Amino acid sequence: xxxxxxxxxxxxxxxxxxxxxxxxxxxxxxxxxxxxxxxxxxxxxxxxxxxxxxxxxxxxxxxxxxxxxxxxxxxxxxxxxxxxxxxxxxxxxxxxxxxxxxxxxxxxxxxxxxxxxxxxxxxxxxxxxxxxxxxxxxxxxxxxxxxxxxxxxxxxxxxxxxxxxxxxxxxxxxxxxxxxxxxxxxxxxx
Amino acid sequence: xxxxxxxxxxxxxxxxxxxxxxxxxxxxxxxxxxxxxxxxxxxxxxxxxxxxxxxxxxxxxxxxxxxxxxxxxxxxxxxxxxxxxxxxxx
Numbered sequence: 001x002x003x004x005x006x007x008x009x010x011x012x013x014x015x016x017x018x019x020x021x022x023x024x025x026x027x028x029x030x031x032x033x034x035x036x037x038x039x040x041x042x043x044x045x046x047x048x049x050x051x052x053x054x055x056x057x058x059x060x061x062x063x064x065x066x067x068x069x070x071x072x073x074x075x076x077x078x079x080x081x082x083x084x085x086x087x088x089x090x091x092x093x094x095x096x097x098x099x100x101x102x103x104x105x106x107x108x109x110x111x112x113x114x115x116x117x118x119x120x121x122x123x124x125x126x127x128x129x130x131x132x133x134x135x136x137x138x139x140x141x142x143x144x145x146x147x148x149x150x151x152x153x154x155x156x157x158x159x160x161x162x163x164x165x166x167x168x169x170x171x172x173x174x175x176x177x178x179x180x181x182x183x184x185x186x187x188x189x190x
Numbered sequence: 191x192x193x194x195x196x197x198x199x200x201x202x203x204x205x206x207x208x209x210x211x212x213x214x215x216x217x218x219x220x221x222x223x224x225x226x227x228x229x230x231x232x233x234x235x236x237x238x239x240x241x242x243x244x245x246x247x248x249x250x251x252x253x254x255x256x257x258x259x260x261x262x263x264x265x266x267x268x269x270x271x272x273x274x275x276x277x278x279x280x
Binding site: 006007008009010011017021024025027028031032035036038039042046050054055057058061062065066068069071072073076079080166169170173174176177180181183184185187188189190 | 193194197198201202205208209212213215216218219220222224228229232233235236237239240243244246247248249250252253254255257258260261264265267268269271272275276278279
């Protein structure tokens with residue numbers, strides 16, 4: 001195919017794109033409700049936002065971007081019929097996912113040890129529910145990537161048929177994309 | 191054209207740009223800059239990063255029709271609502 005020629009459908013299974021749209025809608029509503037609630041509690045949100053660890057958020061953002069890039073490399077590898085390299089790039093992506101989960105868990109541990117919970121105040125209610133909702137999506141994305149990686153290792157994909165790799169990749173990029181808005185909205189904008 | 195030139199090389203540049211924009215956003219956060227203009231600038235970076243992920247990493251730049259714009263529409267919609275909410279809070 002001519003590389004400049006456009007495709008009618010996005011990469012991967014179309015069902016995952018319907019799922020991605022539903023996920024984006026849910027996160028979009030969540031982000032909007034956060035922003036409009038903040039408009040009525042600006043001082044509260046600005047005060048408690050300062051208690052968040054921006055360095056941890058930086059590490060997590062870099063981890064997710066790097067992970068997404070590794071997935072891009074995995075897709076490229078399987079398009080060249082290199083299952084082994086595809087598997088290795090996916091392992092790298094999964095490792096960055098583990099970094100994200102570990103850093104976020106440390107953040108949660110810090111807050112919980114200081115008695116923070118969903119009832120502490122409106123800001124923490126949003127912070128915890130938004131980030132935990134995203135955290136669960138990272139776990140789901142990692143489960144999908146793990147299944148794809150195992151199949152790649154077993155030689156289940158080829159240059160001709162690798163819809164599964166593109167499907168898993170599309171979902172993982174969505175998880176990354178959502179964090180690109182969540183990070184500035186919750187940790188930086190004030 | 192090869193896969194490297196058409197896919198990997200652009201994605202590598204986009205990856206570096208995403209990292210750079212993340213550091214700028216983090217720096218603004220650590221300095222505790224506040225105000226509507228700063229917030230909108232940071233939001234703009236976020237929307238740009240989202241668009242780049244959609245176009246290059248998700249490969250939507252090579253897609254035509256509705257699916258080409260699905261991420262753009264989401265970013266514009268959510269970005270507008272957030273910008274509006276921060277505007278009325280300012």
